[in-house]
Amino acid sequence: MKTPDGQQIRAVIYVRISQDRTGAGLGVERQREDCEALAERMGFEVVRVYPDNDISAFSGKKRPGYRRMLDDLDAGTATVVICWHTDRLHRSPTELEEYISLCERRGITTHTVQAGELDLATPSGRMVARMLGAVARQESEHKGERVARARLQKAQAGEWAGGIRPFGWGLPTGGTRVVADKKTGDEIEVPVLDYDKAVPGEAALVLESTEDIIAGKSLRGWVQLLADKGVVSTMGNPIGTIEWRDILLRPRNAGIVIYRGQPVGRGKWDVIVPEPTWRAAVAVLEDPARRTTPGNRPRWLGSLLFECGKEGCLCPGPMKVSGTGNKDHRPAYRCQLGQVTRRADVLDDYVRDVILERLSRPDAAGLLLPLADESAVAELQAQQVELRGRLTTLASAFGSGLVDASQLAEGSSVINAQLSTVLAQLAAAASKDPLVDLVGTADPWAVWKGMELEQRRNVLRALVTVRIRPGRRGRMPDGSYQDMESIEFEWKRTP
Structure with a gap:
């Protein structure tokens, strides 16, 4: 088909599928083939194809292909839009009105494989487009209600709602099914999985990590351990700190079914973490005091834990570590008003020695919290x-x-x-008492050495408050220049 001056009419094709479960893009490919066949029958020259794969028009998410098409049409790229059906273009009245305005301004017509031609430059064409848009939106809303109801029913029945295989579950049943390869589109056989059955190796990692988090170990340490073991996500990607935290926080681990953020019952799947243990880990992971950025991650035992003990000092919070400003630039604990300063390495070692000496005494067992009844x-x-x-x-x-x-x-x-x-x-x-690994052991020094910094800080938090008073100047009786008698220990637990 040509224009009155003999030029061939230029057209663009828009294709979209709301949900691509295989990731192969086969839905948009079939639409493209049908649209190209229509363009050939009509005699249009197709100058560009705009795909939006796995994006719903009803959801309100940005459709990059659609937005590029509108910009190009406004720039005069083509005067015809071809799509499989009008509901591929719009399921929102707002979007439809924007599209109508563009078509009126640029003289653009719309041809569909399923619904024929729409001339949005005419009142009747706009009326038909709006009616089709209203029907499409009603279908989307109705579908949304059906999907929500189906998901609620699954949740109430304790069944898995579907999606990506959750880390920790999905044992092969021995059967296979045919799916499209995500890269090539070829049909391949994949194993059928039972998402109610725990995968022993993955489940053990989740349980062990949950217990370690309660004991004070870090997420970073666990992520490094996973990397060393070659453990990846169920999508085959490396697991980062945020991803592993999300895995440990899942109510599913404790057999709890969640619908729209609220617990609605117990799941039929294998429980891999006892609920009390899971809740204790959640309390630790969601503690605002635990959340730090890489820049302010504690590097010293008493950072933001040691208190200024100078009488009358009105410093607003615990002591921080910074450079001393001398020629050696050695880190030091500083009162936030600068009135008390102590070398960080010397003070940390002294506090460590006092703590371990206290936990090595015969009566140290009396410092432990009573076991749960x-x-x-x-x-x-x-x-x-x-x-x-x-x-x-x-x-x-x-x-x-x-x-x-x-x-x-x-x-x-x-x-x-x-x-x-x-x-x-x-x-x-x-919850686990942070002192339990140190009390009663033959060599608490070796245990302390094997602990992560955050575990040591948890021992400090649980056992004692350390206050730093101004020290005497000059050489001390032991020959050092550090006045350790000015370090005050207020023990939080007694036998």
């Missing part, structure tokens, strides 16, 4: 089950019309407050 833990677990049951009963009563929305909200608020208290007590019962 098994009968008390069992009672807390029974309370948890009973409170969750009351929540379920209350929700059923609301569904049956026996209680109204305000009664549901009030009752749920009370029960959830009680449940939070019980869960906090369970998490505390699962």
